[in-house]
Amino acid sequence: MASKTAAASASAPALKVSTVKPKALSLHIGLNAVSPAAYGGWDGPLAACEFDANDMAALAKSKGIKSTVLLTKKGTRAAVLSALRAAAKALKSGDFFLLTYSGHGGQVGDINGDEPDNQDETWCLFDGQLIDDELYLELSRFAAGVRVLVLSDSCHSGSVVRDFPPPPPPPGQRVKLMPAEVARRVYAEHKDFYDQLQINVLRETAKATIDPDAALALVGAASHAAALVGVFKPAVLLISGCQDNQTSMDGAHNGAFTGQLLKIWNGGAFTGNYASFHARIRAGLPPTQSPNLFVLGSSAATAAFVAQKPFTV
Structure with a gap:
């Protein structure tokens, strides 16, 4: 009997072990x-900003990420939205998407009441702003199951920045913030356009719901995003250049945030996880620029994501 069992076992087909590697894509936006x-x-x-985008694309390439x-x-609203939607369509559970932005942050009037300061934050793309709701x-x-990492080297245009002008930047540097007077003028001139964008988002997210207990665990931008969209299916990790009441600095070759990120990454020699990566970047910047970190998605998925080495595919 034993010999028959052994023979049957030997003739049985071997179990197939999946060797499919996760897919990885990235999008790098830099506007001078x-x-x-x-x-x-x-x-x-x-x-x-163009240096920032190219340097982050080089980092992505070193990790086998198609960028x-x-x-x-070329950093237009249509091009950015098209690239985001193509990536969302192409990636599945276990895959990785890296999104980096370097440029001005701005603001438009909030018409849906989801911002306590009545202003929606934006990325200033070449031919128009991309609203945070979008x-x-x-x-x-x-x-x-998709892991999404967003690195934003721009100002968030928080309420304190709007109420009190930031201190002058160091010599040779510019603040990555659209001036408040320009923001007001742009919004006034294109009010119908930006209001309609927010209305379109509200229509698409009208049925969004989030578990009340999960909502209580979220603060700031994470709470805003979850309240707008509802439960996030992917695990999203965002590290931004500064707090909402601070400004991000431009530089000669890299923005202050991107430059410090690349220094800490050190060509891949960095061995910690995302939490320690953020802490090290923050420690290397002045108190006037403290990078922010927040997550969106299930607690288990985001915890596992944050525990990984940065840029792991």
């Missing part, structure tokens, strides 16, 4: 200027 036609005559000159790079004039909606389109 914006179109004056879309910003009331303001062109928002910066120096290091798309959109620099200045970004949260696009991120929510990724499938369950």
